[in-house]
Amino acid sequence: MSVVFVSGHKNPDTDSICSAIAYADLKRKADKIDAIPVRLGPINRETQFVLNYFNVKEPLLIDNVFTQVGDIAYDKPLTISEKAPMYEAWNVLLNNNSKTIVVVDDENKLKGIATMGDLAKAYLTSSQELSNYNIPVENITKTLNGKIIVKNKEFIRGDIIVAAMQTESVVSRIKSGMTLIVGNRENIQLESIRKGAKTIIITGGEEPSNAVINEAKKFSSTLIVVPCDTFDTIKLINQCLPVSLIMIKDDIVTFKDSDYIDDVRQTMLKYRYRNFPVVDDDGKILGLLARRHILDYDRKKIILVDHNELSQAVDGIEDATILEIIDHHRIGGIETNQPILFRNQPVGCSSTIINKIYEERGITPDKHIAGLMCAAILSDTLVFKSPTCTPEDIRAAKKLSEIAGIDIESFGKKMFEAGTSLKGKTVDEIFYMDFKEFLIGDFKIGIGQVNTLSSIGNLKNDLLKFMEEERKNKNFDMLLLMLTDIINEGSLFLFAGNHKDLLERAFNISIDDNNFYLPYVISRKKQVVPPIAKAINSN
Structure with a gap:
């Protein structure tokens, strides 16, 4: 059975990681598929807290799904x-x-x-x-099915002569170090040994006399008996x-x-x-x-969760076989070569959809899997405060929390406290903690989001400088970073790029500098991407 990777998006968040683990677990149990959850980047602090809390290992880290020799x-x-x-x-x-x-x-x-x-x-x-x-003696016995009577060398070397003439003619041609192929002719065997023949191959299967054996020992010659006749021995000798x-x-x-x-x-x-x-x-x-092996081969198999856009998928996705997509975001243009199961629902979290599939298949998730899915829902819906949250998210989270044995409010607070600390993080790490790339019209836009319970203080200028460098180096039209205050339900936006007018139209505000605050805006998917897309498409 070939392996199937279950993968979330690049710069994975808690939903991306937990949904991959949960759905791989479901595929193994329900469909007997060798499904392996994978991740495309480092685990953030919030997700690490969740995995540690439920004692679950990090998914396998991969950087691409290009077909390799080992796959075929x-x-x-x-x-x-x-x-x-x-x-x-x-x-x-x-x-x-x-x-x-x-x-x-x-x-x-x-x-x-x-x-x-x-x-x-x-x-x-x-x-x-x-x-x-040098011909190994062992090869002669193996090829000719022979038997060693006297062995003095591991190899034979030198000219080979066949005793197909009268005794005098044969003996006169013998020189020191030669190999002689001979039948049951004792006189030739004896004289050849005395003249220096170092190997005697006796054909016909008849063993030499004691006199011949004694002479071979005396003159350090090797005696080999083979069952083949002389003609076949000559044919086979060079195949040794x-x-x-x-x-x-x-x-x-x-x-x-x-x-x-x-x-x-x-x-x-x-x-x-x-x-x-x-x-x-x-x-x-x-x-x-x-x-012929590389003309038609099985590509890596993959299931996508929590994303459906090429820019967010693992490198090499075009070279892989996509089997399924489970997502709750906008549909972003991935093409497949054959029909697949594509389940996209307007809920607040991919794990909400996966929980529903568990229910449809009549399977109750294990305690730790239920805990992971519940944590993913709480993370994506900001404990039900996000406008993306639906009654189905709330129902699923409450049910899963009971299976996992956790209190939603208490667990959610601990999870966000672990995940929102920026202490010790570089501007690079902060910006890419939860980053997604969007292609909208002719615009290439990147939006990062960081949930934080404290002010970023002096980090603001460093972040803006870093964002402008990244924008230029990676050819983005615009980069934004959402610094979301979960408690007060609002986001401070930092942006890099020359499209301030587009943002003003998108959010109906005036912007004086490279930052602005939007109260009650905490969802990138529902409150940020749609108005930006509308502003771009209305140009």
């Missing part, structure tokens, strides 16, 4: 030891109807690649150069070469599970290789990746 079903590799004979590699390829085998060491680390073509080429050329190679001698080992292009498919595609265009090894961080082989 590449081929499992055929592997073979670097010490194995060519013959074994050839048979593995034939038996698996494959054209590529991966050569590995004893720790399964990539050492090289061998293809059917490489093996065929080596078979045709190695017979002429066999004396240049270790595959490491013929494999491709230089300039191998490899990928890792973490590599992005777009980068892989660009790399593949530069090379004409059939297969590319996939390795882990230690160089151990994981699989083989071919061009």
